[in-house]
Amino acid sequence: MNSGLLRKTLRDQRRQLPSSIQQHHAKQALQHLSDLLSQNPAFQTPQNIALFLAQDGELETDTAIQYLWQQSEHHIYLPVLETQPDWHMGFARYKPDSKMVRNRFDIAEPDVALNEHLNGEQMDWVFMPLVGFDKQGNRMGMGGGYYDRSFAFKLQNSRENQTKLIGWAHSFQQVEQLPKEPWDVPLDGIITEQGFTDFSLHRQ
Ligand SMILES: Nc1nc2c(c(=O)[nH]1)N(C=O)[C@@H](CNc1ccc(C(=O)N[C@@H](CCC(=O)O)C(=O)O)cc1)CN2
Numbered sequence: 001m002n003s004g005l006l007r008k009t010l011r012d013q014r015r016q017l018p019s020s021i022q023q024h025h026a027k028q029a030l031q032h033l034s035d036l037l038s039q040n041p042a043f044q045t046p047q048n049i050a051l052f053l054a055q056d057g058e059l060e061t062d063t064a065i066q067y068l069w070q071q072s073e074h075h076i077y078l079p080v081l082e083t084q085p086d087w088h089m090g091f092a093r094y095k096p097d098s099k100m101v102r103n104r105f106d107i108a109e110p111d112v113a114l115n116e117h118l119n120g121e122q123m124d125w126v127f128m129p130l131v132g133f134d135k136q137g138n139r140m141g142m143g144g145g146y147y148d149r150s151f152a153f154k155l156q157n158s159r160e161n162q163t164k165l166i167g168w169a170h171s172f173q174q175v176e177q178l179p180k181e182p183w184d185v186p187l188d189g190i191i192t193e194q195g196f197t198d199f200s201l202h203r204q
């Protein structure tokens with residue numbers, strides 16, 4: 001299957017998920033997230049955590065965001081689309097009382113001035129939306145290249161930087177193998193309703 005058709009097939013499947021199953025998955029995924037925060041020594045306590053607002057059948061993030069807001073040691077961020085110097089994402093602080101605006105894809109973003117946006121390197125953990133993933137941690141997104149451009153620094157100095165990229169998805173979004181492009185930034189781990197997988201253990 002070519003990657004355009006694979007993307008469409010996976011998106012159709014994601015969108016058709018009944019909301020009862022969606023909610024069940026989100027609840028289980030949150031349990032794995034809270035276990036990861038309390039147990040995993042390889043993943044130090046993150047201060048800055050980026051999530052996203054789910055759309056189009058993506059694994060819900062609302063309850064996870066509510067949970068993290070209650071843990072006062074974390075600051076929560078959402079991606080905001082920026083166009084200079086290229087099309088990439090900045091990250092804006094997200095609080096319960098944030099004023100929101102809709103971006104070009106009709107996804108809500110915090111209405112925060114450009115000079116207050118942080119960049120990807122300033123995030124400790126980033127939960128990533130995705131269309132598909134494989135067991136090596138390769139990710140297929142919506143095809144805009146936003147995450148790849150925003151985290152391209154990971155391909156240069158992966159040993160020094162601390163930013164952990166963690167997929168947040170339904171387990172049925174896993175496929176046997178995704179084609180790997182030179183610009184693709186792999187995931188360090190993934191959380192699905194079935195648990196947390198640490199890809200960095202299996203990679204040089
Ligand atoms: N929830 C969520 N937020 C996210 C992403 C995402 O994948 N999920 N992104 C990850 O990169 C960025 C936005 N990237 C996107 C890239 C393409 C389309 C897209 O093709 N959407 C429509 C077309 C809508 C239009 O053109 O107006 C589509 O459903 O076909 C959407 C988001 C930032 N925020």
Ligand SMILES: Nc1ncnc2c1ncn2[C@@H]1O[C@H](COP(=O)(O)OP(=O)(O)OP(=O)(O)O)[C@@H](O)[C@H]1O
Nearest residue numbers: 139140141142143144145146147148149152183184
């Ligand atoms: N680091 C980069 N520098 C220049 N162009 C890039 C870079 N990363 C991605 N691109 C461009 O973005 C396009 C889309 O990439 P890709 O299909 O991997 O996106 P995606 O990861 O599925 O999307 P998204 O991250 O928005 O969910 C590619 O065709 C490529 O031209």
